[in-house]
Amino acid sequence: MAKVTGAVDKIDYAELDAILAKYAGKQGVLIPVMQDVQNLYNYLPKAALEYVSEKLGIPLAEIYGVVTFYSLFHLNPRGKYISRCCQGTACHVRGGASILNALEAQLGIKPGETTMDGRFTLETVACLGACGLAPVMQIDEDTHGRMTPEKVAKVLAEYN
Amino acid sequence: MKSLADLAALRAKCQAEIAAREKGKTLVIIGMGTCGIAAGAREVQKALEEELAAHNVDNVIIKQTGCIGMCEQEVLVDIARFGEARVTYGKVKPEHVKALVEEHIINGRVVPELVVGRFPDANQDKGFGDVPKYSDIEFCKKQQHLVLEHCGVIDPDSLEEYVALGGYEGLAKALTAMKPEEVIDQVKKSGLRGRGGGGFPTGMKWQFCRNSVADQKYVICNADEGDPGAFMDRSVMEGDPHRMVEGMAIGGYAMGATEGYIYARAEYPLAIKRLRAAIAAAEQAGFLGENIFGSGFNFHLQVKEGAGAFVCGEETALMQSIEGKRGMPRPRPPFPAVSGLWGKPSNINNVETFANVAMIIVKGADWYAGMGTEGSKGTKVFALTGKIKHTGLAEVEMGTTIREIIFEVGGGIANDKKFKAVQIGGPSGGCLPESMLDLPVDYDSLIKAGAMMGSGGLVVMDETTCMVDVARFFLTFTQSESCGKCTPCREGTKRMLEILNRIIDGKGREGDIELLEDLAGVIKDTALCGLGQTAPNPVLATLRYFRDEYEAHIKEHRCPAGACSALTKFVISDRCKGCGLCKRNCPVQAISGEPGKQHMIDTTKCIKCGACMANCPFKAIDRE
Numbered sequence: 001m002a003k004v005t006g007a008v009d010k011i012d013y014a015e016l017d018a019i020l021a022k023y024a025g026k027q028g029v030l031i032p033v034m035q036d037v038q039n040l041y042n043y044l045p046k047a048a049l050e051y052v053s054e055k056l057g058i059p060l061a062e063i064y065g066v067v068t069f070y071s072l073f074h075l076n077p078r079g080k081y082i083s084r085c086c087q088g089t090a091c092h093v094r095g096g097a098s099i100l101n102a103l104e105a106q107l108g109i110k111p112g113e114t115t116m117d118g119r120f121t122l123e124t125v126a127c128l129g130a131c132g133l134a135p136v137m138q139i140d141e142d143t144h145g146r147m148t149p150e151k152v153a154k155v156l157a158e159y160n
Numbered sequence: 161m162k163s164l165a166d167l168a169a170l171r172a173k174c175q176a177e178i179a180a181r182e183k184g185k186t187l188v189i190i191g192m193g194t195c196g197i198a199a200g201a202r203e204v205q206k207a208l209e210e211e212l213a214a215h216n217v218d219n220v221i222i223k224q225t226g227c228i229g230m231c232e233q234e235v236l237v238d239i240a241r242f243g244e245a246r247v248t249y250g251k252v253k254p255e256h257v258k259a260l261v262e263e264h265i266i267n268g269r270v271v272p273e274l275v276v277g278r279f280p281d282a283n284q285d286k287g288f289g290d291v292p293k294y295s296d297i298e299f300c301k302k303q304q305h306l307v308l309e310h311c312g313v314i315d316p317d318s319l320e321e322y323v324a325l326g327g328y329e330g331l332a333k334a335l336t337a338m339k340p341e342e343v344i345d346q347v348k349k350s351g352l353r354g355r356g357g358g359g360f361p362t363g364m365k366w367q368f369c370r371n372s373v374a375d376q377k378y379v380i381c382n383a384d385e386g387d388p389g390a391f392m393d394r395s396v397m398e399g400d401p402h403r404m405v406e407g408m409a410i411g412g413y414a415m416g417a418t419e420g421y422i423y424a425r426a427e428y429p430l431a432i433k434r435l436r437a438a439i440a441a442a443e444q445a446g447f448l449g450e451n452i453f454g455s456g457f458n459f460h461l462q463v464k465e466g467a468g469a470f471v472c473g474e475e476t477a478l479m480q481s482i483e484g485k486r487g488m489p490r491p492r493p494p495f496p497a498v499s500g501l502w503g504k505p506s507n508i509n510n511v512e513t514f515a516n517v518a519m520i521i522v523k524g525a526d527w528y529a530g531m532g533t534e535g536s537k538g539t540k541v542f543a544l545t546g547k548i549k550h551t552g553l554a555e556v557e558m559g560t561t562i563r564e565i566i567f568e569v570g571g572g573i574a575n576d577k578k579f580k581a582v583q584i585g586g587p588s589g590g591c592l593p594e595s596m597l598d599l600p601v602d603y604d605s606l607i608k609a610g611a612m613m614g615s616g617g618l619v620v621m622d623e624t625t626c627m628v629d630v631a632r633f634f635l636t637f638t639q640s641e642s643c644g645k646c647t648p649c650r651e652g653t654k655r656m657l658e659i660l661n662r663i664i665d666g667k668g669r670e671g672d673i674e675l676l677e678d679l680a681g682v683i684k685d686t687a688l689c690g691l692g693q694t695a696p697n698p699v700l701a702t703l704r705y706f707r708d709e710y711e712a713h714i715k716e717h718r719c720p721a722g723a724c725s726a727l728t729k730f731v732i733s734d735r736c737k738g739c740g741l742c743k744r745n746c747p748v749q750a751i752s753g754e755p756g757k758q759h760m761i762d763t764t765k766c767i768k769c770g771a772c773m774a775n776c777p778f779k780a781i782d783r784e
Contacts, residue, residue, distance in 0.1 A: 027502065030484035031467055035426070069486040069643075070467035072426055088388030089583060089619045090545035092633050098769035102747040105767060126470060126637065127388035128427060130198050131545040131617075132231020132552050141429065143198035149747045149769040 007077045011047045015040060020055050030058060034067055043074040079114040079121035081159045083107070084138040088127030091135040095148075099135050100124065102149035106156055120156070161446030162454040167323075167332045170445070174324040184242050186220045186265050191236035191312060193227030193398045194430050199234035200253065207254035208237075211261045220265060226399020228312020229553030230299060233276055236312070239264050240279075245288040250276040279313075299550050302569050304531075306539050307392075307515045308555045311399030316434050319441040322402040328447050330518030334410045335455040338521075343414040344370060347517065349525035351537030356382055356473075356510030357588065357614045358690070359536070359603035365507060368497035369415040372505035377417035379408055380501065380508045382478060383424035383431070386470040387586030388637065389617035392541040392553055393511035397424065397431035400515070401438035405461060407514030409448060410521060412459045415507055420461040423478050426468060435463050470587075470641035474689045475500075475508045477643070488643045489689035510615070512541060532558030536602035540613070544570045546620040547577060556601075563597035566620055577622035580721075581706070585614025587634045588694030590701025591627060610701045612694070626723035627706040628713055632660040634698035638691060649692030652683040656699060665726045668714035677703065725768040728783050732759050732772075735780035742772035742781065 019036045023029035033056070037048050044067055053060040067073040085100045104110060107120050114121040130136045133145025137155070144155050161167065188208060192201050205222065212220055228236065233250030239260065240246035247270060249260065256274055263269045270291055277300070280293040294300045305311075314321040322328070334343050348363025369377060381404065385393040397404060408420045424432050439461050442448045450458045464482050471477045472487040479501045481487035500506025516538060520528045529537050536558040542565060545551050549571030556565060562582060566572065573579050581591040590611035592599070599605055603613050621630065639653040656679050659672050680696030687693045703710060712718045719727040732742070738756040750766040753759030761772070773781040 028482055028484040031481065032465065035465060035467065066484070066486055069488075070469050072466075072468035087637075089586070089617065089633065090389045090551075092388075093546045093619060093621055093625050093630075095770070098767070098771070101767040101769055105748040125427065126386065126641070127390075128194075129385065129391035129394045130195050130231075131389055131391055131543060132195050133198055133234070134545060134551075136198070143194065145195070145198045148774075149771045150745050150775075152747060 008041050008045045008048075011045060011051065013051060016048060016051055016055075020052070030056065030063065030066055031070075034063075034073060038073060043077050046075075077114070080119050081139050082121050082123060083156070084123045084125040084128070085111075086128045086130075086134070086136045086138070087124045088131060088134070088136075090131035091127075094134040096135040098149045099137055099147050099152060102152040103137070103156075106153055119159070161452065164332050164336050164453070167328060167453075171323050171326070174320045178320060178324055182221060182242070184219060186242060187223060187238070187240045187246070188220055188265070189223045189225050189238040189240075189246075189315075191227060191234060192224035193395060194428070195227055195231045196234045196236060197430075201235045203254050204235045204237065204252050204257065207257040208261070211257045212265070215261060215266065217261065217265060223315050224317070225314060226311045226316045227395040227553070228399075229308060229395065229555070230276070230550070231552040232550055233552075236276070238279075241265070241268055244268065245281060245291065246279040247288065247291055248276040248278065248294075249274040298571060299552070299554075299569055302560065302564055303555055304539050304557050305555050306519060307396060307403075307512055307541055308399070308553065310403065311395055311553075314400070316399050316401055317437055319402060319438070319445055322400070323445075326522070327402055328406055328518075330521035331406050331409050331413075331447060332453055334413055334521050335453040335457055340370065340414045340416065343410060343521065346520060346525045347414070350520045350528040351525075351532070352513065352516055352520060352528065353536060353603060354510060355512035355516070355540065355613075355615070357585070357612065359613060362509060362513055365497065365509070366411065366414050368495065369417070369505050369507040372498055374505050376419065376504045377415060378501045378504060378506040379412045379415065379417045379420040380475075380478070380482070380506055381408055381420070381422040381514055382473060382475065382508050382510045383422050383428075383435075384466050384473045384478060385425060385428070385511070385615060386473045386641075387588075387615045387617050389545055389583070389619045390543050390586060390615040392543055392616055394428050394431050395553055396511055396515050396541075397428070398434055401431075401434045402442065403515050403518060404435065404511060405438050405442050405448065407517035408461060409452070409459045410517050411507065411509070411514065413455075413457050415505075417505075417507070418458045418460065420459065421482055421501070422461065422463045423466060423472070423482060424463055425466045432463055432465060439463070469643075470637070471643045471689070471691050474691055477689070478508065479506065486643070488645045489691070491688060512616075533600060533602045535604050540601060540616055542601075542616045542618045544618050544620070546583075546618075547574050547622040547625070548572070548620040549574050558602050559600040561598050561600050562592065562618075565601070565618065566597070570618075570620070573620065573622050575622075577624065579620070580623050580625060581621045581627060581630075583619040583621065583630065583698075584617070585612040585697075586617050587638050588612060588690065588697055589614045589617075590697050591621070591630060591705065592701070593705040596705075610697070610704050612697070624721055624723060626664075626719050626721040627702045627709045628660065628664055628719075629721075629723055631699045631702045632657070632664055635660060635695065638695040642691065642695070646686075646688035646692060648683045648686040649688065649695060652679055652687070653692070653695050655679055656683075656696065660699070663710065663713045664719075664724050666713070666717040666724075668710075670714070672714060673703065673707070673710055722783050728768070729763055730761055730766060730768060730770070730772060731782055731784055732761055733780050733782055734758060735778050736776075737778055737780070739777065741775050741777065745771045745775040747771060
């Protein structure tokens with residue numbers, strides 16, 4: 001599936017129906033449904049939430065409450081690549097803050113923001129569990145270990 | 161799968177098939193845990209395949225395995241020629257592959273510069289006597305791999321390999337030869353305590369759930385390993401997922417539950433993938449599903465992905481999250497054993513706890529209770545990270561001292577720096593100084609010392625780590641992860657964090673330390689759940705052992721470790737030769753200067769990352 005970047009202006013309801021059908025008749029499906037919707041659009045468009053709310057019979061306010069509770073859900077469009085800087089303990093004592101500083105300086109954005117060209121969104125993550133290779137950062141699914149501030153630009157350059 | 165005999169037949173079949181398939185072949189086994197892949201395991205595999213093809217070598221089977229716990233040695237590649245020793249190579253890069261293929265695979269000669277060790281096997285020593293056995297390597301000597309016995313050894317995606325090594329024997333024995341009460345009895349007698357942090361006796365917890373009468377009960381595995389710095393659960397799930405499935409099914413039988421959930425963090429995509437594959441394979445083989453081993457016992461298991469909330473590691477919050485709600489804790493009682501998921505009796509244990517169950521059933525409670533200390537039995541897996549030489553996973557018998565773990569297994573402090581403290585137990589735990597290193601690790605002695613077992617993260621810190629900053633680090637974490645339901649945690653941690661922030665910014669006031677202690681006491685006594693009740697621990701423990709550092713920040717505006725950036729700055733001294741290396745390595749172009757002349761740092765641009773200092777060949781950059 002091609003990855004969507006930027007805001008979605010048209011929702012394909014058939015795709016949402018296909019997601020909902022997967023969970024039909026099951027209990028406690030809101031979070032997995034939201035995860036699938038986000039996988040589809042890279043964020044949670046309002047129109048999609050309204051549709052899911054109607055179909056699942058869960059008030060939109062409750063859905064909003066749930067998606068804002070969990071850090072992996074996003075209500076705003078995100079960049080083409082998600083760059084996550086690990087802030088775990090092992091990374092912290094091995095200079096994780098300097099990696100985040102270098103990322104912020106290179107990209108010119110703060111965590112939670114997206115670059116003007118829509119290429120990168122910068123996020124922080126509590127721990128990636130790759131502590132043996134600390135400090136660690138991740139771009140999409142690729143984990144980059146044994147980072148140094150100087151290596152940041154090199155890693156970013158691999159993603160166009 | 162209808163009887164013990166069926167399992168025995170299946171095991172014989174698996175062993176025969178594996179032997180037939182691998183006869184005469186050379187095995188190449190690549191560590192494909194998250195760490196291995198991050199270190200470049202896929203690139204190494206690709207290079208290997210190309211190199212083998214270039215040499216027309218076709219009697220090689222390339223397999224994957226999980227994490228053996230030697231993170232700093234990744235990428236790890238094992239090579240075993242048919243009938244010869246299995247030798248492990250470490251820090252393998254694509255450029256090393258040519259030597260491995262030409263020397264070891266083709267000619268049977270070890271490549272000494274990359275060798276880590278070999279799997280001990282008396283029959284296969286020939287020609288490999290110079291390669292140290294695993295049991296003789298410093299990192300492994302003090303270790304005892306029980307929970308991790310298969311991690312880094314078998315292919316986690318292969319039910320066949322798990323069964324061939326005796327897998328599902330515990331489930332078979334429980335279901336065909338034991339009553340549920342007898343299973344609980346064995347778990348009680350073994351002395352197994354919850355590995356997720358609290359250390360509650362597992363058998364008792366199971367008994368409570370068994371005693372509850374209901375039409376439906378649930379077994380839940382807490383795989384929301386949120387403690388930053390801990391990754392043993394990830395390694396077990398990635399490296400030996402069937403062990404989890406088996407442990408949970410035994411638990412389900414003992415408690416009378418037919419449904420199980422594994423609640424895993426979404427940050428562990430590989431673990432989730434392998435667990436799902438293991439569940440599907442176990443269903444296919446009849447280890448899950450209806451009428452398992454002809455016992456009439458049914459058990460179904462599914463994985464639920466978390467969505468990024470640390471508080472969901474708390475059991476009542478975790479169940480809310482499975483139900484699709486905001487993961488907020490609720491007061492107990494009622495305990496989950498009485499009213500848990502969807503109001504039904506439920507039992508929650510952590511990954512490592514379930515991973516211990518099958519071997520207790522197979523080998524017996526007495527065997528298990530023979531290991532460890534009086535109050536803490538068996539082994540514990542620790543994640544060794546931070547400023548330590550050998551980062552990785554260490555599984556040691558309970559009662560091993562922290563000094564042995566750090567200085568023998570872990571090889572001591574990296575870069576010849578001086579040991580300062582070890583943080584144990586994650587955000588709920590505490591930092592212990594040098595004087596506490598001879599403490600044996602067990603649940604009770606750690607609590608007494610002001611730390612806790614937690615999930616078993618050991619983050620080692622050296623003299624350049626500021627303890628006030630460490631306390632702030634953990635409080636920043638718990639503060640942002642506080643769910644906001646109860647006031648002491650929501651407001652209290654925020655106020656504590658504000659105080660720590662101003663101390664670190666050099667604006668600390670007289671009386672701040674006492675105020676921190678006061679707030680900490682109130683939060684501990686009044687917060688609703690474990691997250692809040694333990695959130696002040698890192699502050700209290702650092703105050704207990706490193707009070708002088710707090711005082712130096714407040715009274716002298718000085719960071720003794722030279723780590724707090726508001727209290728330090730980088731300057732280039734007249735030792736500078738103008739080589740320009742610092743300028744080139746500065747990620748924010750804060751350094752200016754002409755070649756051959758002393759350079760300067762623009763402190764308004766400097767982000768204090770230290771890259772200039774690290775790269776200066778003349779040690780001309782000082783931190784003031």
